[in-house]
Amino acid sequence: MxxxxxxxxxxxxxxxxxxxxxxxxxxxxxCKTILLALAPVDPRAPLMGDYMALRYVVNNDIRKALAAQKNAQRNAQENAAKATPKSAQKDGQKDGQKNEQKAEPSEKVTTAREQKRNAEGFAVLRITNAPVPQAATFVRLDDGSPLQADEFLLGYRLRGYEVTSAAPAFYFQEGTAHQYAGAKFGVFKLAADGKTLLVGLQ
Missing domain, CATH: 1.20.5 (Single alpha-helices involved in coiled-coils or other helix-helix interfaces)
Structure with a gap:
C-alpha cells in the first residue's frame, strides 16, 4: 500500500x-515578445554567482501610479466627509463601534491598510518600439477599459512598498556573466493572462 x-x-x-x-x-x-527596460540595482552586487539581480523601470512607474491613486482616493474621502452632516458622521461612527463590539476577539480580520499594502492587479503597457524594437512602456493602471491594438496587460504584485511584475533575477551559465553586464532590457514572452517568461537580456 x-x-x-x-x-x-x-x-x-x-x-x-x-x-x-x-x-x-x-x-x-x-506568445509575443516584449522588452522591459531595466532599472539600476545595487551596484555593489549586480552579479551573484550564476545569476543577475534585476529591477525594472515599469515597477517604479506602477508604484508611482498606485501612490497617486491612493492620494486621489484619500482626497475624495476627505471631501466627502466634509460634505456629510455631522449628525450622519456620528451615526456612522456608532454603527462602526457596534460592529467592532460584535466581532470575536480571536477572529482574524484583514485591515484595509494591509489589503492596500498587499495588492495584486494589472498595469497597461504599450509597445512603443523606442528606443529599440518591441520595447514597452507603462501607460496606466488597468481600470477595465478596452485596450488599444498596441496595448497589453502586465500583472503586478504590491508587497509593502515594493512592486514586482517580472522575473527578479536572470540565471546564466557559469563564466558568461560578462555577456550580460551591460544589458539594458529584459526580453520576455508575454502570456495572455499578463504573466511573463524571461528568455534573455539585451
Missing amino acids: RRLYILVVLVLFLGGYALAAQRMEAVRAE
Whole structure:
C-alpha cells in the first residue's frame, strides 16, 4: 500500500512538471515578445554567482501610479466627509463601534491598510518600439477599459512598498556573466493572462 501511494505521488509530480514545462514551451513559441527596460540595482552586487539581480523601470512607474491613486482616493474621502452632516458622521461612527463590539476577539480580520499594502492587479503597457524594437512602456493602471491594438496587460504584485511584475533575477551559465553586464532590457514572452517568461537580456 505504501509503495502504491509513493508511486501515485511520483506520477502526479512528474505529470505536473511535464505539464508546466509544456505550457512554458508553448508560451516561448507562440506568445509575443516584449522588452522591459531595466532599472539600476545595487551596484555593489549586480552579479551573484550564476545569476543577475534585476529591477525594472515599469515597477517604479506602477508604484508611482498606485501612490497617486491612493492620494486621489484619500482626497475624495476627505471631501466627502466634509460634505456629510455631522449628525450622519456620528451615526456612522456608532454603527462602526457596534460592529467592532460584535466581532470575536480571536477572529482574524484583514485591515484595509494591509489589503492596500498587499495588492495584486494589472498595469497597461504599450509597445512603443523606442528606443529599440518591441520595447514597452507603462501607460496606466488597468481600470477595465478596452485596450488599444498596441496595448497589453502586465500583472503586478504590491508587497509593502515594493512592486514586482517580472522575473527578479536572470540565471546564466557559469563564466558568461560578462555577456550580460551591460544589458539594458529584459526580453520576455508575454502570456495572455499578463504573466511573463524571461528568455534573455539585451
